[in-house]
Amino acid sequence: MSLTESSLLAALTSVQDPHTGKDFVSTRAVRNVQISGGDVAFDVELGYPAQSLVPELRRAFIAAAKTVAGVDNVSVNISTKIQSHSVQRGVQLLPGVKNIIAVASGKGGVGKSTTSANLALALAAEGARVGVLDADIYGPSQTMMLGVSGKPESSDGKTMEPKINHGVQVMSIGLLVDNDQAMIWRGPMAVQALEQMLRQTNWKDLDYLIIDLPPGTGDIQLTLSQRVPMTGAVVVTTPQDIALLDAKKGIQMFEKVGVPILGVVENMAMHVCSNCGHVEHIFGNGGGARMAADYHIDFLGSLPLSMQIREQADSGTPTVVASPDSEAAQIYKKLARDVAVKVAQKAKDFSAKFPTITVSQNT
Numbered sequence: 001m002s003l004t005e006s007s008l009l010a011a012l013t014s015v016q017d018p019h020t021g022k023d024f025v026s027t028r029a030v031r032n033v034q035i036s037g038g039d040v041a042f043d044v045e046l047g048y049p050a051q052s053l054v055p056e057l058r059r060a061f062i063a064a065a066k067t068v069a070g071v072d073n074v075s076v077n078i079s080t081k082i083q084s085h086s087v088q089r090g091v092q093l094l095p096g097v098k099n100i101i102a103v104a105s106g107k108g109g110v111g112k113s114t115t116s117a118n119l120a121l122a123l124a125a126e127g128a129r130v131g132v133l134d135a136d137i138y139g140p141s142q143t144m145m146l147g148v149s150g151k152p153e154s155s156d157g158k159t160m161e162p163k164i165n166h167g168v169q170v171m172s173i174g175l176l177v178d179n180d181q182a183m184i185w186r187g188p189m190a191v192q193a194l195e196q197m198l199r200q201t202n203w204k205d206l207d208y209l210i211i212d213l214p215p216g217t218g219d220i221q222l223t224l225s226q227r228v229p230m231t232g233a234v235v236v237t238t239p240q241d242i243a244l245l246d247a248k249k250g251i252q253m254f255e256k257v258g259v260p261i262l263g264v265v266e267n268m269a270m271h272v273c274s275n276c277g278h279v280e281h282i283f284g285n286g287g288g289a290r291m292a293a294d295y296h297i298d299f300l301g302s303l304p305l306s307m308q309i310r311e312q313a314d315s316g317t318p319t320v321v322a323s324p325d326s327e328a329a330q331i332y333k334k335l336a337r338d339v340a341v342k343v344a345q346k347a348k349d350f351s352a353k354f355p356t357i358t359v360s361q362n363t
Contacts, residue, residue, distance in 0.1 A: 003070035005033050008040055011068045015060045018053070019341045038072030040065055046080045047344035049126035049207070050337055054078050080127055082207040085346040087229035088258045096203040097131070099231040099343050101210050101262065102224075104254070106246025108139075108215035111267035111303070112236040114313045116212035117145040119234070121320040122329075122336035124167045128207040131162060133198055134172030135224065136214040137190040143174035147316025151175060152201075159200045166321050171201045191223045198228060208340070216246075217253045225257040231343055232262040234300070239269055239287035247288075251295055262300075262342045264292040265335060269302035298342065300335050303328065 012030055013023040024030050024044055033042045044061065058076050065074040084098040094100065103119065105112040116132065124130045134142035143149060148163035148170045155161075162169035173193060203209065211228070213221055233254045237247035247264070254261055266288030270281050282305060292299035303309070312322040320329045 003035055003038070003040070003068065005035060007068050008033060008035070008042075008065060008071070011064050012042075012061060014064050014067075015057070019048075019050075019337055020345075038070055039075070040071055040073070041075035041077075044076060044078045046078065047082065048337060048340035049080050049082065049123060049128040050340075051080075051125070051127035052333060053337075082128060082340075082344075083348055085231050085343055085348060087231055088226070091227065091229045093229050094199065094203070094209070097206045097209045099208050100229055101208055101339065101343070102213050102228075102230050102233040102254075102259070103210060103236060104213040104221065104233055104250050105215050105236045105243075106217060106248070106250040107237075107243045110215075110236055110238045110243050110247075112215065113141045113145060113212050114309065114318070115234075115236050115265055115267060115303070116210050117142060117313065117318045118320045118329075118332040119336055119339065120146075120168050120208075120210045121166055121318055122332045123208055123210075123340060125320055125324065125333065126336060126340070128340070129205055130167075131169035131171070131203050131206045131209045133194075133201075133209060133211045134170070134174060135194050135211050135220075137173050137193060137220070138214065140172045140174035142170060142212055143172050144316060145313045145318055146170050148172075148175065159202050160197075162201050162203065166317070169203060169206065171197050173197065188219075190220050194220070194224060195227065208343075217249045221250075222253060222257070225254060225259055230259045231346065232260045232339075234262050234265060234339060236265045236267055237288050237291065238267050239281065239284035241284065241287065243283070244287050244291050247291065248295075251297070260346070261295070261297045262339050263298035264288050265300050266302040268305040271305040274307070298338070300338050301331055303331060 009025050013025045016023050029044050031043045031045060057078055061076045062074045065071050082098060084093055103112055103116040120130045120132045132142055134140045147165050152160040152175055162171045163175060235247055235250050237243045251261055268283050270279050272279050289299045309319050309328055312319050320332050323329055
């Protein structure tokens with residue numbers, strides 16, 4: 001029996017995407033199949049960054065292809081193509097930015113900024129072009145966490161160049177004012193400043209812009225959710241009941257303005273004693289997962305209450321950069337891939353396309 005494309009594709013269906021559970025053939029990720037004698041070659045195009053998974057996926061595809069009689073050599077090219085996806089109705093996409101992901105919490109002090117920084121760095125480590133907008137006007141922290149400083153450069157006096165560190169583009173009010181200067185602004189002024197930072201920063205071909213929102217569901221959060229073209233939002237909480245109470249308000253706010261919730265992250269889920277290894281659930285157990293189930297949204301994972309995570313963020317080299325092979329870094333990377341997969345599964349952006357309207361005597 002001669003080697004055929006159909007027999008090869010049938011064998012490749014055994015390789016499943018670890019994040020979706022679907023095979024790459026039925027989702028049309030396998031493309032450009034070429035067969036020359038016993039040599040086969042094909043491309044696999046992912047819709048999300050997954051650089052750390054490529055070696056394992058390549059081995060799986062080669063092994064599956066070689067189960068087909070007549071296959072001698074296998075060449076697999078695995079690439080990523082990240083596209084723009086739909087946002088709130090009536091809000092246009094931002095030039096130079098394909099997808100905007102808001103990271104929010106109803107309550108301060110739950111590790112939202114730490115999660116934002118590590119999420120951005122994990123997406124970058126997986127091969128994406130990523131930016132971070134620090135939207136916390138009153139308490140900016142991304143400058144310290146991502147190790148950037150100094151006034152942004154401007155070649156035309158109208159737009160600003162983002163600071164870049166660890167491969168991530170960064171803009172924050174902390175770059176525009178002195179570290180010890182208090183921002184005593186009312187809501188409309190803060191919203192205007194944020195919109196200027198968002199739209200007057202020369203973002204350079206970003207696949208994802210992570211917006212670290214301030215805590216709460218007030219005027220700033222609501223206005224940004226209505227005006228900023230958000231692909232989706234990630235809600236950060238701790239297992240503590242009081243944090244969950246506020247996190248639910250954040251979920252409800254996004255639902256009202258039409259921003260999809262990509263998932264819930266539970267921070268400070270447990271503390272592991274550095275001396276004896278004893279695990280203690282200081283802030284409760286499983287609260288984030290239960291809340292996600294109640295609202296029928298995805299639970300993205302739990303992070304421990306860790307001195308190492310705190311120290312690394314304070315030093316300007318968050319966990320994903322400082323300890324890329326650590327257990328915490330692997331959790332952040334899986335979280336990032338899961339978020340990117342959720343984005344990839346959303347509808348593509350068709351904001352530039354309009355329906356054809358026909359007017360006749362009969363209408």
